[in-house]
Every structure is written in C-alpha cells, then in structure tokens.
Amino acid sequence: MPPLSPDDWEIVRLSLKVSLVAMAATLPVAFGFAWLLARGRFPGKLLLDALVHLPLVLPPVVTGWLLLIAFGTNGPLGIWFARWLGLTFMFRWTGAALAAAVMALPLMVRAIRLSIEAVDRRLEGAARTLGAGPWRAFLTITLPLSLPGVLAGAVLGFARSIGEFGATITFVSNIPGETRTLPLAIYSALQIPGSEGVAARLAVVSVLLSLGALVVSEALARRAGAGRGGHVL
C-alpha cells in the first residue's frame, strides 16, 4: 500500500482532533448521567435512561437533523452558545465534534454506569465512619475504584467518534478541512471514479484506529470488572 499523502494526513489529523475533543467534552457529561442512572432515585429515571440511549437506536440522520434544528444558527441552543460562549457549530469542525459527542454519549454512559455500579457502596460507608465527608469518600474511594471503567468508556467513546458519519454529514455537511473526517472522506472518495486507492488507504487507517481503541477499552474494562465479566460492549 502506498504511504499516506499530505491530504490523507490532514484528514487523519482532523479526525483525531474532532474525536479527542468530542471525547473530552462528553466525559464529564457522561459521568454525570452515569452517576444519576447508577445512584439516583428520582421520578422519570426510566425516561432519562431512554433519552440518553436514544442516539444509539435513532437513525443517525434524524439525530443530525435534530442537532441542526437545536444548534443551527437560529436554533435555540445555537443562539445560546453563540451569545454566551462565542461558540458556533454550523459547517465547522466543532459541529462535527458535537455530532460525534452526542453519538458517543450512550456508549460512554453505559460503560461508566457499569463501573460505578460495581463499586461496593459499603466501602464508602466505611470511609465515612473514618471521618471522610461525602466528597472525600467520592474522590478517594468511588472515583479510583471506578476509574478503569471510566477510562474504558472514554476510549470507547473515542472509537465511536472516529467512525461517526450520518449525524455529522446531516448536521455540518462534508467540507474538506472542516468537517470531512475519515468516514466522510472515504465516502467522498468512493463517489469519484478512480479514487479507490484513497478510500482504501483511509479505510486501513480507520480499521487500525478503531481496533486499537477497542483493544485498549476492553483491556481497561477487564481490569475494572476483574471477576465480574467486565464487558462493556
């Protein structure tokens, strides 16, 4: 296989940037949802659970269209983000990251939720009797014990982001250098006769990145759930 061209590298770089930002931005949100679903007791928990999982089962084109309505230039959230954070999403790589984040959220919540549920709450009780307030008990007991699962969820979210296609192309289109990530670039190459070589090179990169992320995620999950199965997929 011929080596990657400078254009190919540019696509890989953009994909990595989009996926890393999507993962980093989703991690605290996913942890919050996972915590609520693992520990919370409130009316409407089942509904929240379903809502969080919606991007997993919804046609991605619907997710992308809903993002367009909400985060578009005249969408309520789009206006809010532009005004208060100076952040716009339309036809920009930030939009691609947002679409990847939303699509990765359910997978990350599932993995993190499992790892929080695996923490023996009686250990937190023991920490409390030893003088630790709820916050110290969380930082010194719950968080370190669930950390491998949290990291596994993050890497899984990264892998999902690398592969994101439908919601991205619907939401922020397919713009070279801005929103044309690996899957979109492969799709574009396949539209042009004679570009199979580009598609093949990028496909190999996709496979390697996804495979690497899955192996890391699974290894972390096994550490987290030693003796408890530990699969997050």
Add this chain to the structure above:
Amino acid sequence: MSFEIAVERRLGAGAHVAASISAGPGLTALLGPSGAGKTSLLNMVAGLLRPDRGRIAVAGEILFDDAAGVDIAPERRHAGYVFQDGRLFPHRRVRANLLYGARSVGTERRPIGFDEAVAFLGIGHLLDRWPRTLSGGEAQRVAIGRALLSAPRFLLMDEPLSSVDLARREEIMRVIERIRDEMTLPILYVSHDRAEVERLATRIVTLDS
C-alpha cells in the same frame, strides 16, 4: 451512660428493628439470632442507616434525635467501626488503609499512635501488602487498627471473629480485651456466639428477632 439507644426502623418486607439499650462503660455485647437487626443497629449508631424514630447518645453526646431534629453525619460521629468482613479499601495498601482515618485527626486526640498500634496488633510485616493478599485474621487486625487510628470516641464491632479461623480467634480476642481494659473505649459488640460474648462482655443485651 456510654450508650443510650432507643430506636425503631422498618427494614422492608415486614422486618423491623426496635431496640432500647442503656449501657455503661466497657464492652456491651448485643446477642441475638441472625436477622434480629444487630448489624442494622450498629449502622444506625454509626450514622450509615437512619432510624425511623428514636434517639441515640454515646458518652453523653447526642448523635441522633428525630424529635430534636439532630442527625450527626457519620464522618463527625467519631465511631470506630470494625465491620464483619473487615471492609478494607482494596486499592490501598495496608499502610494507607491504616492511615485513612488518621489523616483527619490531630495526633493528640489519638488513643494510640501509629507505631504503637502496629506493634500492638502485630501487623508490622503487613504494611506494604494489598488487602486481598491478607488472611481473614490479618485483615481483621488491620481493620481494628484502622478504626483505632481514626481517634474514635467509641468502637462498634460487628462479629469481628466470624471471618477469622478458629486457631486465630484467640489472638483477636486478646486484642479486644486489651482495648476494653487499657483504652477504656466504650464498645458495642455484636455476636451470635454466646461463649465468645461471655468471655468478652461487661454486659450482655439480648435482641429478639
């Protein structure tokens, strides 16, 4: 009075704990069949389980009183709780387990220093081990040390001998006797073994199911 406890709590599925205990210094043993709510009672004194109603005072300090709206957080009750299963933190070595509660108290308030506790419990050779590599007796001695180093005002012990093999029970019993006699900490001790309790207890309170 060291322990003044009068509480009630529903435990779901028809189970119910109600106890009224008034006990002086020394080791007060709670004896009763499993399911009588002995552990639930200790959890209520430690602040890990909220009674439906009642009052708990230890050594003159009110820890819980629903009528007066008092419910002290577990971290401020200064209970030294030795759990049935040791409940050591699996991601921390023995030394870090021992020091977990010691961090938040001044050295002057500790009834016993670190080196002294380690020597007293005979756990010096275990300090760098992980909890999962300890035997039941070793883990229980570390758990007792961890509770003592948190400068407790009283001890709660939930069947501390049940995870210890018979050959090792004698040494743990001697440790408990020394804590009772030398540190003069009030102890609430749960067991279902009458012989064990008759040896250790200053007084015995029987709990029915």
